Each structure stands twice: as structure tokens, then as C-alpha cells.
Amino acid sequence: MTTQDDEMHSSGVSANVEKFWHPFPEPVAVSKGREIYGLAGTPQLVALCSAMHRHATDIVSQFYHGLADLPASKCILDRLTDTEIRYVKSRQxxxxxxxxxPALTAADHRLQAIRTGRTHAIVGLNWEDLVRARGVLGEAIFTHIDTAEHGEALCLLSRRMNQDMAWQAEAYQRLxxxxxxxxxxxxLLAWKTESYTDLISQVVQILGAHDEIAGCAVGRPDRQGVFRFELAAGTTIEHYLAxxxxxxxxxxxxxxGSQGPTGRAWRSGQVARSLNIANDPKMVPWRAAALPAGFHSCIAxxxxxxxxPTAAILNLYCPxxxxxxxxxxxxFVSLLQTILGFAIAGTERLAGNTRAVPYTVRQRWSALLRSDALTMHYQPLLDLKTGQVTKVEALARLRDGDRLLTPGEFFPALSSEDFLTLYKRGLEQALSQSHLWLKAGFPVNVSVNLPSSALGDIRYFKVTERALRTSGAAPNQLTLEVLETDAFPLGVDVxxxxxxxxALGIQLAEDDLGSGYSTLTRLREVPFDLVKIDRNIVSAVDQDPADTLRFTYQLIQLGHSLNKAVVVxxxxxxxxxxxxxxxGADIVQGYAIAHPMPAEQLTEWMACPPSVPDVHAPSTALGTLAAQLLAEARKRLM
Known part of the structure; x- marks a missing residue:
């Protein structure tokens, strides 16, 4: 490596320039600010200021001509349009x-220097190249300013410029x-976040707040190959994406074609950039939207x-x-790519591949959750011992114009905050409805899904406690269901x-038993009142009736052995x-009983619930097979 002095000599910097840059062994400290600021009445500095006003344009022209001999600086300048070149010259x-x-203060100088250092850092000018460029600037100054006439003032200027470099270094360090x-x-998010939506929604907020990034968006193509931006952050990003x-x-x-960096990155799997949107021919279709938004370059x-294969594209727009x-x-980009690549793969392993939902749609659905568009439908559970419907499961529906969206459609687009809102509003509706049914003579409990993330978020408990208190419903009218397939948050005592x-007086149910990785220890230690056998288990009955019924029977027996009621x-x-x-199931749920329906329709339906089949006289093939399997099981126990 060469020293700074060697670099200056190699660039043809004269001895006078070297003296200009090194009048003191080290840059002047801020504590000596009084020696180089507050000099409004200094004649020498007044004279230099006048000379600088006369020659600044010529100095800058020589400076930028000299930068052409510095490869890194030339590369940055070559990206700029003629208009941008004129602008940066006038700023210089x-x-x-x-x-x-003479009237320059330390505070004003520091503010200017940090702003300039931020600009240099953002455009990609490495610190070493900035030092080389300053050598070229010093030579231009000595070419046009008489050192004999302004020697003392130039010495003062050199000290100010040394301080300028120190403050610019501060801007580099901040970034x-x-x-x-x-x-x-x-x-940290990559380690603990299990949802694709939750991951990218928080990532774009973090990156959107970073000073080198004016806007940030993540997206994927839809089934038609149209790229859909799914979540974004930045003060102007929404207008740009729309x-x-x-x-x-x-x-x-x-x-x-003209698909820009996003299309190139998706096809190649490699990082793609537009170094200057203003003169990049491949960015013509989006230039009119990007430049007014303050986006001057971008990276996909x-x-x-x-x-x-590529799972998603992270788009960063730079100021x-x-x-x-x-x-x-x-x-930074390389580490970001690696971390998020593995994180998204992890969310897909847990939740499967989800479809792309455009940013505007996500925003609309999030807003709808907080309005009257959210409504709960209810599916009855038939108690096989009494033949009565004593419980219903509340299932969310979202009205979007003429469409009534089911959870499978809008859940993948929700963030953790959206899910908290969904739980709160859905629980309030369900408890209020349960109370109304009770007053109408139908003592029906309601069951609501509790996401596993709720166990690491005290807000869910507080929402539940408040909803029970304000709804008028008794705690034992509520059952909270926890999916067996959900992975509980790390470090949480489940x-x-x-x-x-x-302890609030509610019931707890483990949902989808047999579909995940529950252990007997979990079933024994967690205070579940009932378990629900996963629908996918009984749906296999068409392929293998005997094995399906045997497995269902074993799960029913398992639940009973742990003193749990069993729902199929x-x-x-x-x-x-x-x-x-x-x-021997205790309760059943499914289309053979009833489809999910609005509360008003369910009230009418409950007047004539279906009857429970006679176990002593099976009339169907599956009923007959079940009776045979039960007899065989009892014979083995004798």
C-alpha cells in the first residue's frame, strides 16, 4: 500500500500542494475551532474570499478535469448526466x-461537511478515493490563487479543509x-420470524429508514408472470409503485426487453443495478415515476x-x-442477500409457498380488517352424546367489494400486527354473538383460533381479558384453539x-391433532380441555378406509386416555x-353437520339440528367397517 503522500506524488501533486495539505502533523481538532472560525474581520481571509469568488469556477473546472485521471472518481462522474455534472460543479x-x-462558524461548517460526506459515501466514493480527489482540488486551488499574496489565508484554509475531512469521515462512519x-x-428477524409477510414487512421498514435508501420494496411474480410488489417502505414509494x-x-x-433490474435479477439470480435512472435506457418505462419520487438509482x-430458484426480489431505491x-x-448487499435468502426459505418450509399479493391489495385488506368488512361466520360442532350443538367455531371472512374472502386467501398477506387486529376484532364479535345466542335461549359456546405467536406477545392475553370483561359473555363460553402444526416461539414456556x-376461566383446544409434531408430553403438560383430530386424516378414508378408521380410533383413544374430549x-x-x-368421538364438525354460515343464518339452523346416527344399527359401509374394527380392538384387549 502507498501512503497518502505517495498517492499525491503519484498524481502529480506539487510540493506547494503537499504543504497546503500538511501544514500541521494532524488534522485540527474541534477544540481549536476558535483559531479557524470567528474571523470576520481578518483582512487576509477577506482577500482570499474575494479571490475565491473570482476563481471558483476555474478551480472547479480544473478539479473535475483532473478527476478524469482518477479511475474511481471518473467512474462515478461518467454515470452522471450533463445536467447533473453542471449541478455538482456549481455545488462544489x-x-x-x-x-x-470569514464569517464561517464551526457549527455551519460541520453541518455542510457531514452533508457532503453523506453524499460522497452514498454515491460509492471510497474514503481513499476521496483523499486522492482532495489532492487534485488542492493543486487546482494553487494554480489559480496566488500563494505569495494569500499564503497566510491559504494556510488557514488548509486547516479548515483538514477539519472538513474529519467531519466527512464522521458521515462515512455514521452510514x-x-x-x-x-x-x-x-x-434477529431471520432467526425468529416464521411468516413471509411478517418477515418482509419488518425488513422493508428497517431498510427504508436507512439513510442510503430512499425506498424499499419486496415482491414476486404472479401466475401470469407480472411482478407484484408486495410490501414497501419509504415516504414516496407508494406513489411510485402505484x-x-x-x-x-x-x-x-x-x-x-425493458424489464429493468428487477426482471434481470429474477431471471439470472444475480444482483442487478441501474446506476443512474436518468440516463439508463433500460429504465425509460419507469423514469417518469422514479425521478419525481427521488429515486436516482436502484438495485434488485x-x-x-x-x-x-429465486424466491423474491428485494428492490432498493437510492437517493x-x-x-x-x-x-x-x-x-452490505451481499450479506443482506444471504441472510434474507435463508430466512425466506425458512418461512416456506413452515408455511409452504404463498402466492404474490400486490402491495396495494395488502394495504386494502389491512385497512378492511379494521373496518366493518371483517365478519365472522360460524360452523356448528355437534355433541354426539347429547345430540345438541353446544359449540361453534368462529371463522373469519373479509368483505372486499363483491367478494367474500376466506382465510386461505387473505391470511398469507397479513402481518403480525394485522393478525393481532384480526384476533381482537374477531374475538369481540364472537363473544358478543355468543352472549346474544344465550339470551335468545341457545347456550352456545364459541371457539376462536389463537395463533402460536400470541404466547410470546402479552397483548393477546390483555385483549382476551378485556374482551371477556366488556362483552358480557361468561369465560366458559369461550374456547381458544391452538394449532398442533404451529411452532411455538423460542424461549416461551408454553x-x-x-x-x-x-386462569381466565376459558377452555383450551389443540387443533389438527395428528397433522404435526405434538408429543405425549405436550398433550399431557399443556392444559387442553379437548383435542381436534385433523380433517386431513379422515379425508384419506377414500384411499384406505380401514387404516384411516384405525388411526382415527387410536387418536380418539389417546385423547380419552389423557382425559380430553375429542372432536373429529x-x-x-x-x-x-x-x-x-x-x-367413540365426543364431538364432530364438518359439512355433514353444516357449512360455516353467518350468525343470523345459524340462529335459524339451530332450531332443527341434525340427529346423531344409531351406533347399534350401522346403515353405511363405513359405519359397518367401524363396528368391525371396534369389535376387533375390544377382542384384542380381552
């Missing part, structure tokens, strides 16, 4: 004049710290595991040309957390209904 001239102003903090927060989706939607195909980062091309910025809910879900026909009655 103003800075030179301000630097020699570097901000990158590290963003990566730390995103790494504009391009209307005028120039991005398509992802095999041809390069494919998120994927090594060797796997200046350059698109994160500095050495530290490239390393039995203890569920015990808090249990997914009962779609009379044959399976008769079979599970014979096998």
Missing part, C-alpha cells in the same frame, strides 16, 4: 466560497454503523438459497446515482403461557359421521 464552487468565508445495525436487526403498476408493470419472462437483489456500489455497500389464558373435524358425509360415532 459554492462550497469553496463558503470554506473561505457504516447504520448498515451494521440494520444487518443485526434483520439477522404509478408503475398502472403505466408500466414489470413482466418476468425469458427475453431481456434476488433472495434465494445457493443453488435454489443518488450509484446504487450501493462502494466496497462497504457491496458487502404450559405457563397457556395456563394464564386457562372434516366429517363430510353420513358414512364418516356414523363411523366416528361408533369409534
Amino acid at each position: 464552487a459554492r462550497r469553496l466560497r463558503a470554506m473561505t468565508a 457504516q454503523i447504520s448498515r451494521h445495525e440494520a444487518l443485526q436487526r434483520i439477522t 404509478g408503475i403498476e398502472k403505466t408500466a408493470p414489470i413482466t418476468v419472462g425469458n427475453s431481456s 437483489i434476488p433472495l434465494r438459497q445457493p443453488g435454489e 443518488m446515482p450509484g446504487a450501493l456500489t462502494g466496497a462497504d455497500q457491496v458487502a 404450559p405457563q403461557e397457556l395456563a394464564k389464558f386457562k 373435524e372434516g366429517i363430510e358425509d353420513e358414512g364418516m359421521l356414523e363411523a366416528v360415532v361408533i369409534l
Whole structure:
């Protein structure tokens, strides 16, 4: 490596320039600010200021001509349009004049220097290249300013410019710290977040707040190959995304076309950039929307595991040309890509691949959740011992115009905050309705799904407690269901957390028993009152009736051995209904009983509930088979 002095000599910097840059062994400290600021009446500085006003334009012209000999600086300048070049030259001239102003204060200078350092860092100018560029600027100053006439003032200027470099270094350091903090927060999210929507919604907020990024969006193509931005952050990003989706939607195909960095990144699996949207011919379709939004360059980062297809694209929009091309910025992008690639793969392993939901749709559905568009439908559960409907499961529906969306459609688009809102509003509706049914002479309890994330979030408990208090419903009218397939948050004492809910006087149910990875220990330790056998188990009866009924019977016996009531879900026909009655189930749920329906319709339906089949006289093939299997099981126990 060469020293700074060697670099100056190699660039043809004269001895006078070297003296200009090194009048003191080290940059002047801020504590000596009184020696170089507050000099409004200094004649020498007044004279230099006047000379700088006369020669600033010529100095800047020579400076930028000299930058052409510095590869890194030339590369940055070559990205700019003629208009941008004129602008940065005028800014440089103003800075030179301000630097020699006798009335310049330390506070004003620091503010200017940090702003300039931020600009240099964002456009990707490495610190070493900035030092080289300053050598070229010093030579230009000595070419046009008489050193004999202004020697003392030039010495003062050199000290100010040394301080300027120190403050610019502060701006570089701030951005570097901000990158590290963003990566730390995103790494933590990658470890603990299980939902794709929750992951990307928080990631875009973190990145959107970073100073080098003016806007951030994540998306995927839909089934037609149209790229859909799903979540975004930034003060102008919503207007930008709405504009391009209307005028120039991005398509992802095999041809390069004018699909921009997003299309190239999706097809190639490699990071793609537009270094300056203003003069990039491949960005013409989106230029009119990008530049007014303050987006001057962009980078598309494919998120994927090594060797796997791209799962999503992270788009970062930068406030200046350059698109994160500095050495530290490239390393930041690479780490970001790796962390999020593995994180998204993890969410897909847990929840499966979800379809792309456009950002505007996500925003609309999120708003609808907080309005009257959210309504609960109810599916009855038939008690096989009494032949009565004593419980209904509340299932969310979302009215979007003429469409009534089911959970399978809108759940994948929800963030953790949306799910909390859904739980709160859905629970309030269900408890209020249960209270109304009770007053109408139908003592029907309601069952509501409790997401596993609720066990690590005290807000769910407080919402439950408040809803019971304000609804007028008795606690024992509520059952909370926890999916067996849900992975509970790390570090959470599940039995203890569920015990808090249990202490409210409610019932607890484990949903979808047999579909996940529950252990006998979990079933024994967690205070569940009932277990629900997964519908996918009984749906296999068409392929293998005997094995399906045997497995169902064993799960019923398991639940009873742990002193739990057993619900069998997914009962779609009379044959399976008769079979599970014979096998000893306590409660059944499914289309053979009733479809989910609005509260008003269910009130009418409950006046004439279906009857329970006679276990002593099976009339269907499945009922007969169940009776035979039960007899065989009892014979083995004798």
C-alpha cells in the first residue's frame, strides 16, 4: 500500500500542494475551532474570499478535469448526466466560497461537511478515493490563487479543509454503523420470524429508514408472470409503485426487453443495478415515476438459497446515482442477500409457498380488517352424546367489494400486527354473538383460533381479558384453539403461557391433532380441555378406509386416555359421521353437520339440528367397517 503522500506524488501533486495539505502533523481538532472560525474581520481571509469568488469556477473546472485521471472518481462522474455534472460543479464552487468565508462558524461548517460526506459515501466514493480527489482540488486551488499574496489565508484554509475531512469521515462512519445495525436487526428477524409477510414487512421498514435508501420494496411474480410488489417502505414509494403498476408493470419472462433490474435479477439470480435512472435506457418505462419520487438509482437483489430458484426480489431505491456500489455497500448487499435468502426459505418450509399479493391489495385488506368488512361466520360442532350443538367455531371472512374472502386467501398477506387486529376484532364479535345466542335461549359456546405467536406477545392475553370483561359473555363460553402444526416461539414456556389464558376461566383446544409434531408430553403438560383430530386424516378414508378408521380410533383413544374430549373435524358425509360415532368421538364438525354460515343464518339452523346416527344399527359401509374394527380392538384387549 502507498501512503497518502505517495498517492499525491503519484498524481502529480506539487510540493506547494503537499504543504497546503500538511501544514500541521494532524488534522485540527474541534477544540481549536476558535483559531479557524470567528474571523470576520481578518483582512487576509477577506482577500482570499474575494479571490475565491473570482476563481471558483476555474478551480472547479480544473478539479473535475483532473478527476478524469482518477479511475474511481471518473467512474462515478461518467454515470452522471450533463445536467447533473453542471449541478455538482456549481455545488462544489459554492462550497469553496463558503470554506473561505470569514464569517464561517464551526457549527455551519460541520453541518455542510457531514452533508457532503453523506453524499460522497452514498454515491460509492471510497474514503481513499476521496483523499486522492482532495489532492487534485488542492493543486487546482494553487494554480489559480496566488500563494505569495494569500499564503497566510491559504494556510488557514488548509486547516479548515483538514477539519472538513474529519467531519466527512464522521458521515462515512455514521452510514457504516447504520448498515451494521440494520444487518443485526434483520439477522434477529431471520432467526425468529416464521411468516413471509411478517418477515418482509419488518425488513422493508428497517431498510427504508436507512439513510442510503430512499425506498424499499419486496415482491414476486404472479401466475401470469407480472411482478407484484408486495410490501414497501419509504415516504414516496407508494406513489411510485402505484404509478408503475398502472403505466408500466414489470413482466418476468425469458427475453431481456425493458424489464429493468428487477426482471434481470429474477431471471439470472444475480444482483442487478441501474446506476443512474436518468440516463439508463433500460429504465425509460419507469423514469417518469422514479425521478419525481427521488429515486436516482436502484438495485434488485434476488433472495434465494445457493443453488435454489429465486424466491423474491428485494428492490432498493437510492437517493443518488450509484446504487450501493462502494466496497462497504457491496458487502452490505451481499450479506443482506444471504441472510434474507435463508430466512425466506425458512418461512416456506413452515408455511409452504404463498402466492404474490400486490402491495396495494395488502394495504386494502389491512385497512378492511379494521373496518366493518371483517365478519365472522360460524360452523356448528355437534355433541354426539347429547345430540345438541353446544359449540361453534368462529371463522373469519373479509368483505372486499363483491367478494367474500376466506382465510386461505387473505391470511398469507397479513402481518403480525394485522393478525393481532384480526384476533381482537374477531374475538369481540364472537363473544358478543355468543352472549346474544344465550339470551335468545341457545347456550352456545364459541371457539376462536389463537395463533402460536400470541404466547410470546402479552397483548393477546390483555385483549382476551378485556374482551371477556366488556362483552358480557361468561369465560366458559369461550374456547381458544391452538394449532398442533404451529411452532411455538423460542424461549416461551408454553404450559405457563397457556395456563394464564386457562386462569381466565376459558377452555383450551389443540387443533389438527395428528397433522404435526405434538408429543405425549405436550398433550399431557399443556392444559387442553379437548383435542381436534385433523380433517386431513379422515379425508384419506377414500384411499384406505380401514387404516384411516384405525388411526382415527387410536387418536380418539389417546385423547380419552389423557382425559380430553375429542372432536373429529372434516366429517363430510353420513358414512364418516356414523363411523366416528361408533369409534367413540365426543364431538364432530364438518359439512355433514353444516357449512360455516353467518350468525343470523345459524340462529335459524339451530332450531332443527341434525340427529346423531344409531351406533347399534350401522346403515353405511363405513359405519359397518367401524363396528368391525371396534369389535376387533375390544377382542384384542380381552
